[in-house]
Amino acid sequence: MIRTNLSTRPFYNERAVHALAALVAVAVLAVAAWQVVRIVSLSGLKTDLNTAIKKHKAETETRQRDAEAIRRGIDQKELAIVAAQAKEANELIEQRTFSWTQLFNLIEATLPDDVMLAAVRPEFKDAVTQINMDVQGKSTDDIQAFWDRLVKTGAFSNVLWSSTLFTDDGLNKMQMRAVYTPSQPSLQPASVKPMPPLAPPTLQAPLTPPATPKKESK
Amino acid sequence: MSIWQRAVVEKRRILLPLLIAIIANVVLYVVVVFPLGRQVASAQQEERAAREQLIRARQDYNSAKATVTGKQQADIALKKFYKDVLPPDQSVAQRLTYTRLAQLAKQANVRLEHGTNEISREKGSALSKLTTRYTLFGEYRDVRRFIYSLETAPEFLVLENIALSSNNEPQTRGVAMNLDIATYFRSGNAAD
Numbered sequence: 001m002i003r004t005n006l007s008t009r010p011f012y013n014e015r016a017v018h019a020l021a022a023l024v025a026v027a028v029l030a031v032a033a034w035q036v037v038r039i040v041s042l043s044g045l046k047t048d049l050n051t052a053i054k055k056h057k058a059e060t061e062t063r064q065r066d067a068e069a070i071r072r073g074i075d076q077k078e079l080a081i082v083a084a085q086a087k088e089a090n091e092l093i094e095q096r097t098f099s100w101t102q103l104f105n106l107i108e109a110t111l112p113d114d115v116m117l118a119a120v121r122p123e124f125k126d127a128v129t130q131i132n133m134d135v136q137g138k139s140t141d142d143i144q145a146f147w148d149r150l151v152k153t154g155a156f157s158n159v160l161w162s163s164t165l166f167t168d169d170g171l172n173k174m175q176m177r178a179v180y181t182p183s184q185p186s187l188q189p190a191s192v193k194p195m196p197p198l199a200p201p202t203l204q205a206p207l208t209p210p211a212t213p214k215k216e217s218k
Numbered sequence: 219m220s221i222w223q224r225a226v227v228e229k230r231r232i233l234l235p236l237l238i239a240i241i242a243n244v245v246l247y248v249v250v251v252f253p254l255g256r257q258v259a260s261a262q263q264e265e266r267a268a269r270e271q272l273i274r275a276r277q278d279y280n281s282a283k284a285t286v287t288g289k290q291q292a293d294i295a296l297k298k299f300y301k302d303v304l305p306p307d308q309s310v311a312q313r314l315t316y317t318r319l320a321q322l323a324k325q326a327n328v329r330l331e332h333g334t335n336e337i338s339r340e341k342g343s344a345l346s347k348l349t350t351r352y353t354l355f356g357e358y359r360d361v362r363r364f365i366y367s368l369e370t371a372p373e374f375l376v377l378e379n380i381a382l383s384s385n386n387e388p389q390t391r392g393v394a395m396n397l398d399i400a401t402y403f404r405s406g407n408a409a410d
Contacts, residue, residue, distance in 0.1 A: 012221050021232050028239045035246050042254045049261035056268035063275035070282040079289055086292045088343055089299050092402060095376045101366045119381035134381070 094124050102182055103131065106156075110149035114138040118173075122180070131156070131180045136173040143174055155182055300344075300404045303374050308337065308348065311403045314373055315350040319399065322371065326364035328356030331394070339405065346405040353383055355394045368399070376400045 107117060119134035137143040150156040159178040166172055226233060305311040312335065323330045332353040339346045354361065368377055376399065383394035 010221065012225055017225050017229055018232075021229065021236060024236055025239070028236065028243060031243050032239070032246070035243065035251050038251050039254060042251070042258050046254070046258050046261055049258065049265045053261065053265050053268045056265070056272045060268070060272045060275040063272070063279040067275070067279040067282040070279075070286060074282075074285060074289070079285065082289055082292050082296070084342065085296055085344060088340075088345065089296060092345075092374075092376065095378070096374060098369075098377075100369055100377055100380070101362070104362060104365070117382075119379070121379040121381075 091124055094127075094129075095122075098122055098124070098129065099182065103180070106153055106182075107133075110146060110153060112137070112142050112145045112149075114142040115146045129180045131178050133176045133178070134173070135176060136171050138171065140172050143172055147176070150178060156180055304345070305374070305401060305403045307403055308346065308405070311348045311401045314375065314401055315348060315399060318371070318373055318375070319350070319352065319368075322367045323354060323364055326356070326367055327360045328354050328364045330354050344404055345402045347400055347402050349378070349398055349400045352397045352399065353394060354397060355392055357392045361393060361395060374401055376402075 103120070103122075107120075111117060115135055115137040117133060117135055119132075121132045123130045123132065135143060135146065137146070147159055150159055156178040159176060162175045162177060164172065164174045305314055315335070316333075320330060330352050334351050336349045336351075337346055338349065354364070356364070365377065365380070368375055377397065378400050379396075379398035381396045383396050
């Protein structure tokens with residue numbers, strides 16, 4: 001048996017070449033198909049986006065025009081006057097609805113025996129209530145005890161003193177100031193109604209039914 | 219000629235269309251798909267910007283509308299406040315701080331001892347303020363009752379300040395207090 005290949009052109013694996021070509025052909029077809037799908041979807045998306053952009057721009061122009069027209073119709077001077085009046089009215093309502101009974105209940109509960117409250121004056125500014133108090137005690141320890149108890153109620157914060165005086169008869173007088181945030185809603189007479197909101201500034205006033213005062217201990 | 223070269227030459231009828239297809243795919247990607255993708259990304263960005271601009275324009279429009287509505291509502295509420303809540307004039311305000319407070323004091327069993335009136339007006343305000351300073355005397359619990367009836371009274375009376383009076387005698391029963399009570403009435407335009 002002759003085993004020597006006498007051919008000058010040796011054989012190669014044609015099946016493998018065909019298989020490889022088929023594989024490449026399938027890959028090329030797949031990529032082409034993906035490209036076609038991508039072109040269709042991107043074209044659709046682009047059309048949708050362009051439509052949306054046109055729509056947004058048109059609506060933006062309309063809204064801006066309408067807002068301008070509304071603003072032109074507003075008398076700015078009159079608006080400023082109404083806003084100032086509303087602010088003033090709200091501040092008055094806030095003062096009117098302030099509950100002295102609730103404040104006294106709290107102070108009575110915290111006042112040590114040897115401390116006397118000589119004057120109280122609330123101040124209302126920017127929705128913050130500050131209580132100014134003139135107190136006098138037999139010693140600084142008594143006033144310190146009152147101070148600590150005030151803070152512990154949770155209704156008073158940022159307690160500060162502005163002046164203190166040690167009298168000849170041994171009393172310590174002090175002017176205190178604290179931010180007051182009552183936990184319960186304040187009492188309110190039925191005649192005082194809240195103002196509607198105006199932007200800006202915001203008008204607001206809490207409306208709660210009157211409550212009976214805490215039973216007095218003194 | 220190597221075996222590979224021979225295979226390519228011999229199978230060129232198959233391989234050439236394949237090569238053309240590959241080149242066509244690459245050209246298609248470079249010329250169409252890639253630029254289209256860039257254009258879509260750019261359009262998405264533009265759409266986002268246009269949407270944000272639209273949201274701002276809507277907010278601006280709503281704010282302008284709210285200003286008008288709020289002004290109208292505030293106008294109505296202010297008229298009601300001036301007409302129904304506050305005393306209409308100085309005379310009514312003075313009666314309020316005189317007769318009404320005397321009634322409340324009587325009901326609470328405290329004695330109004332001395333009172334003074336003062337009228338003031340904030341610059342730019344349409345309201346005048348009538349402040350009445352009363353010195354009252356009574357048992358502590360009655361004073362508390364008076365304060366409670368004052369703060370729950372339907373009239374617009376603002377208790378501004380409470381202070382122990384310097385007239386407190388240690389041997390007397392009860393306390394003397396100075397109370398600043400204010401009420402407001404409309405007295406003209408804010409621009410006055």
